[in-house]
Amino acid sequence: MEHLKVGEVISKRRKELGLTQNQLAQSVDISFQAVSKWENNVAKPDIEMLPKLAAILHTTVDALLGYKSAATDYDRRYNIKDYYWGLVPNSICYEFMKILPPIRPYRVLDIGCGEGKDAIFLAKCGYEVSAFDISAQGIEKAKRLAEYNKVEVNFFKADIFDYCPDRNYDIIFSSGVIHILPQAMRKEFCDNYKSHTEDKGINVLNVFVQKPFIAPAPDSTKDEDKYPWRSGELFGYYHDWLLHTCREEIFDCGSGGTPHKHCMDSMIAQRIKDG
Numbered sequence: 001m002e003h004l005k006v007g008e009v010i011s012k013r014r015k016e017l018g019l020t021q022n023q024l025a026q027s028v029d030i031s032f033q034a035v036s037k038w039e040n041n042v043a044k045p046d047i048e049m050l051p052k053l054a055a056i057l058h059t060t061v062d063a064l065l066g067y068k069s070a071a072t073d074y075d076r077r078y079n080i081k082d083y084y085w086g087l088v089p090n091s092i093c094y095e096f097m098k099i100l101p102p103i104r105p106y107r108v109l110d111i112g113c114g115e116g117k118d119a120i121f122l123a124k125c126g127y128e129v130s131a132f133d134i135s136a137q138g139i140e141k142a143k144r145l146a147e148y149n150k151v152e153v154n155f156f157k158a159d160i161f162d163y164c165p166d167r168n169y170d171i172i173f174s175s176g177v178i179h180i181l182p183q184a185m186r187k188e189f190c191d192n193y194k195s196h197t198e199d200k201g202i203n204v205l206n207v208f209v210q211k212p213f214i215a216p217a218p219d220s221t222k223d224e225d226k227y228p229w230r231s232g233e234l235f236g237y238y239h240d241w242l243l244h245t246c247r248e249e250i251f252d253c254g255s256g257g258t259p260h261k262h263c264m265d266s267m268i269a270q271r272i273k274d275g
Contacts, residue, residue, distance in 0.1 A: 116142025
C-alpha cells in the first residue's frame with residue numbers, strides 16, 4: 001500500500017480527534033492558513049515542529065511522515081550475540097581525526113550510532129562522545145561494549161526525526177543513516193546540525209545513493225529504499241562550508257551475512273565563519 005503524504009496524515013488525524021484547522025493551528029502557534037497548506041500538500045511543517053505536532057495529534061513523527069518506525073526492524077537485527085555491523089570502526093573516522101585530532105576532548109555527536117562501535121572507538125581516542133539510536137536493543141549493546149572497553153559514552157535512545165541538539169558540537173558524525181530522510185526534510189536536517197556545529201567544527205556524513213546497476217541490499221527495508229538520494233546531492237547542502245572530502249565509491253558489504261554491494265557518497269565539511 002502506498003504511504004500517505006504528510007498533509008493527508010495531518011488531515012486524517014485532525015479529523016479523527018475532532019479538531020478544526022484553527023484549533024490545530026492555535027495549538028502549534030501558527031495560522032490556520034498554514035495548516036490548510038499542509039493538508040493540501042502545498043507546504044510541509046518545519047522539521048522542528050514535527051515532535052510537537054505529533055504529540056498534539058496523538059501519533060508519532062514516523063506516522064506523520066507516512067511510514068512505520070525503523071526501531072522494530074533494527075531491534076531484530078541487533079538481537080543477536082555478535083555485533084551486526086562488526087567492531088571495526090568506520091574508516092572515515094581516521095580521516096576526520098587528521099582534521100580535528102584529539103589534542104583536547106572535542107565534543108562529538110554520533111547520529112544513529114547502532115551498536116556503538118564508532119562512538120566507542122572515538123571515546124577511546126580521547127573525544128567526548130554522545131551518541132543516539134532509535135533501537136533500544138542497539139543502545140543496550142553499545143552500553144555493554146563501552147563498559148567492556150572501560151570508556152564513557154553518553155548513549156541515549158532517540159529518533160532522528162524527533163531529536164534536536166540542545167548544545168553545539170565540534171564534530172557531528174553519522175554513517176549509514178540519513179538515507180531514510182525524505183527529500184523535503186534533507187535541507188532542514190542539514191541546516192539544523194550545521195547550526196549546532198562550533199566554528200571550525202566539522203560534519204562527517206555519508207549516504208547510500210542508488211545506481212541502476214547495483215541491486216538493493218538484501219537486508220534493506222522497503223521504507224529505506226523509498227526516498228533515493230542522487231549522486232552529489234549531499235555535497236550541495238554544504239556548498240557554503242569547506243569541503244575536505246567529497247567522494248563516491250562502490251564497495252562490498254557483508255552485513256546480515258549475505259555479500260552485496262553499496263554505492264555511497266561520503267563527505268567531511270568544516271564550518272568556517274565569515275571574518
